[in-house]
Amino acid sequence: MEYILEVFLDDYRLNKIKGSPVExxxxxxxxxxxxxxxxxxxxxxxxxxxxxxxxxxxxxxxCITDTPVAFxxxxxxxxxxxxxxxxxxxxxxxxxxEEIKQLAAKESEYLPPPDIETD
Amino acid sequence: xxxxxxxxxxxxxxxLVERVITDKKVAKKYLKACEKYCAVYDIKxxxxxxxxxxxxxxxxxxxxxxxxxxxxxxxxxxxxxxxSVLTKRRLLSGWVFPYPILFxxxxxxxxxxxxxEGDRLILRLKGKPFAMLDIEEIYEIDxxxxxxxxxxxxxxxxxxxxxxxxxxxxxxxxxxSHQPIILAGKYTIINEPIxxxxxxxxxxxxxxxxxxxxxxxxxxxxxxxxxxxxHVGHEFLxxxxxxxxxxxxxxxxxxxxxxxxxxxxxxxxxxxxEAHEAVHKAGYxxxxxxxxxxxxxxxxxGNPLESLLHGIIRQNMGCTHHMFGRDHAAVGEYYDKFAxxxxxxxxxxxxxxxxxxxxxxxxxxxxxxxxxxxxxCPVCKEMAxxxxxxxxxxxxxxxxxLIRGLVAEGVQPPTVIMxxxxxxxxxxxxxxxxxxxxxxxxxxxxxxxLEVDLPDLD
Ligand SMILES: [Zn+2]
Numbered sequence: 132m133e134y135i136l137e138v139f140l141d142d143y144r145l146n147k148i149k150g151s152p153v154e155x156x157x158x159x160x161x162x163x164x165x166x167x168x169x170x171x172x173x174x175x176x177x178x179x180x181x182x183x184x185x186x187x188x189x190x191x192x193x194c195i196t197d198t199p200v201a202f203x204x205x206x207x208x209x210x211x212x213x214x215x216x217x218x219x220x221x222x223x224x225x226x227x228x229e230e231i232k233q234l235a236a237k238e239s240e241y242l243p244p245p246d247i248e249t250d
Numbered sequence: 251x252x253x254x255x256x257x258x259x260x261x262x263x264x265x266l267v268e269r270v271i272t273d274k275k276v277a278k279k280y281l282k283a284c285e286k287y288c289a290v291y292d293i294k295x296x297x298x299x300x301x302x303x304x305x306x307x308x309x310x311x312x313x314x315x316x317x318x319x320x321x322x323x324x325x326x327x328x329x330x331x332x333x334s335v336l337t338k339r340r341l342l343s344g345w346v347f348p349y350p351i352l353f354x355x356x357x358x359x360x361x362x363x364x365x366x367e368g369d370r371l372i373l374r375l376k377g378k379p380f381a382m383l384d385i386e387e388i389y390e391i392d393x394x395x396x397x398x399x400x401x402x403x404x405x406x407x408x409x410x411x412x413x414x415x416x417x418x419x420x421x422x423x424x425x426x427s428h429q430p431i432i433l434a435g436k437y438t439i440i441n442e443p444i445x446x447x448x449x450x451x452x453x454x455x456x457x458x459x460x461x462x463x464x465x466x467x468x469x470x471x472x473x474x475x476x477x478x479x480x481h482v483g484h485e486f487l488x489x490x491x492x493x494x495x496x497x498x499x500x501x502x503x504x505x506x507x508x509x510x511x512x513x514x515x516x517x518x519x520x521x522x523x524e525a526h527e528a529v530h531k532a533g534y535x536x537x538x539x540x541x542x543x544x545x546x547x548x549x550x551x552g553n554p555l556e557s558l559l560h561g562i563i564r565q566n567m568g569c570t571h572h573m574f575g576r577d578h579a580a581v582g583e584y585y586d587k588f589a590x591x592x593x594x595x596x597x598x599x600x601x602x603x604x605x606x607x608x609x610x611x612x613x614x615x616x617x618x619x620x621x622x623x624x625x626x627c628p629v630c631k632e633m634a635x636x637x638x639x640x641x642x643x644x645x646x647x648x649x650x651x652l653i654r655g656l657v658a659e660g661v662q663p664p665t666v667i668m669x670x671x672x673x674x675x676x677x678x679x680x681x682x683x684x685x686x687x688x689x690x691x692x693x694x695x696x697x698x699x700l701e702v703d704l705p706d707l708d
Binding site: 137139141160161162164165186188190191192194196197200203204239240241242243244245247248249250 | 515626628631646647649651652654655656658659660661662663664665666667673674675677678680681684685686689690691
């Protein structure tokens, strides 16, 4: 079975992959309001992700969700670097899993809020 | 025409329980009389029996009992009442009630207090007098047995229970973490706690709520259960479920949030309440038609059992209808996804319901409005109801985890998923707590601070 890792794109990320072949694979969902890249992985890689992060789970769309932000950030960087959506980008991220786990541990204490105005 | 109108239901049990002494002079007299003869007990949080983190505070139950949310329950249950609730989900008076409500203390505290049946115990909260407990009976429980019998098992409740309850279930953990000595008897609040902002704006006990319904002319009102920040799917559920009513859609939508110990990954209580308020402040639902309130309760996640408690609370608040979705107040796969619907439409004999909740003796008057789900449909170009839209291939589901993922990465969710005003509220509290969701730090802080402060009684 195939599982999906979704990488959401804001303006910063859209800029970073501009002109690269990955750009062709951007999908627009929710009436075109949300841009997303989808990386497909097999059973083995999915199990490795679930093993690495206790919060991770599979939702009803076969998407792997609730992975740490550090993991998703690294995944995007790897996509931008390799200009690919193949399983190899995930494998490259998993190769530095210890480093990501350390960042993820800090993430359960603090996450920087977005810079928008609030009341 | 008028015979087609629905009437506001009576409180569960016929009369609202109100056990709060509001006159300070009277309260002080009680305290004075007690000085010589009453033992004093400082309320402490219930800690996880293995991990030691807070999982409950009994003060929330005392508040919900004394202000009438749990009518007709008046206090901590006697052993006979507990047995009746566990075997039949009925109080001794015959009224339906799903859960044990108990005042539990450790054996050491029991020895230290030296109380016996017939004594009055003064309960202090945050170091100040808070309530009295008039002890009718003292008995011992086995917390593990209590936890198991409260929720049932695949053997005893095969209609809806799919898995054995264990320490991964937060409600089971709450009962498993109860102390073994139960002091049974009525509670009376003698010193009204003061809610801190933003909780103060949303504190609407049943009597007050019924008065507001009357003032607003809400003959019919539908309750929405929440422990979440509303996304647009929730908003559509509220709006569309409210089309039921009597001869016209429900006049009001009552959002009632359950406020208590949260799980990691939930949103903070403060954000939940203000985010629901943002829905009417920004005009997605007119404020005249939408009201945000809360009940203090450390959620037991008992799906069909929890739905009974929800029905009781909101009937007491004066609602004619209650919306229920799939996986109502559920966690994990312990229950059938539609266990709540089964209970309200058919009954669950093993829990004591051979007929639907509204048809059994001592049952509820509030009507269920059972709903399926909403998703975004790019073909219909709208937030579509799953039983209308036939584009199940193209549908785009709004999962909570999808939105959490966006929020955590600081990506503003599109307006069709989460309203910008709601997101703003999330960010407001994110800035305060340094984190958008509940984490261990928040739970520790919240359970020390609680939702209230207590005034001096001098
Ligand atoms: Zn459609």
